[in-house]
Every structure is written in structure tokens, then in C-alpha cells.
Amino acid sequence: MSDTRRVLIAGAEAVGAHPARAGQALRFEPTPLLLGFVLGPMMEANLRRAMILSRGDPTVFLREPISLALLVLTGLLLAAILLLTVRRNRERVFAE
Numbered sequence: 001m002s003d004t005r006r007v008l009i010a011g012a013e014a015v016g017a018h019p020a021r022a023g024q025a026l027r028f029e030p031t032p033l034l035l036g037f038v039l040g041p042m043m044e045a046n047l048r049r050a051m052i053l054s055r056g057d058p059t060v061f062l063r064e065p066i067s068l069a070l071l072v073l074t075g076l077l078l079a080a081i082l083l084l085t086v087r088r089n090r091e092r093v094f095a096e
Contacts, residue, residue: 012037 054060061067 050060051058061071
């Protein structure tokens with residue numbers, strides 16, 4: 001087992017031992033972390049499968065209409081979240 005994997009396992013164990021307390025200390029919710037741990041390996045396996053089927057061509061995600069629509073939707077949602085966060089922080093800074 002590599003050193004990197006050992007460090008990742010130790011960190012996950014430290015956070016996973018008391019996720020609610022770790023979430024309060026680091027100010028994040030434990031639920032998305034748990035979803036990431038559960039869905040991450042599945043997503044990685046499916047990405048690997050798609051890359052094998054497309055013979056390593058990543059543009060397959062841009063050529064297929066469903067994957068392109070999901071990528072665009074994801075980009076729009078990320079942009080909206082970023083803009084709302086920036087706007088909220090600007091209002092708070094300029095209010096002071």
C-alpha cells in the first residue's frame with residue numbers, strides 16, 4: 001500500500017470517526033462528504049469505462065447530446081452559485 005493511500009485512509013478515518021464534530025470544526029456538512037465517498041468510486045469506474053469505449057477521446061462527452069446538456073447544466077449551476085456567493089460577500093463588505 002502506498003504512502004499516499006495510507007494518508008488518505010488515515011484522514012478519512014479521522015473525519016469519519018466523528019463526522020458531525022469534524023463538520024462543525026471545519027464548517028462543512030458531512031452529508032456531501034459521505035455521498036462523495038459512496039458515489040466517487042462508481043463515477044470513476046464509469047468514467048474509465050467511457051474513456052475505454054471512446055479509445056481515450058475525451059471529446060465524446062461534448063459530442064453526445066445528453067452528456068453535453070449535463071455538462072452545460074453543471075457549468076450554469078456552478079456559475080450561479082459562484083455569482084451568488086460573490087454578490088453576498090460584496091454586499092457584506094460594502095455594508096461595513
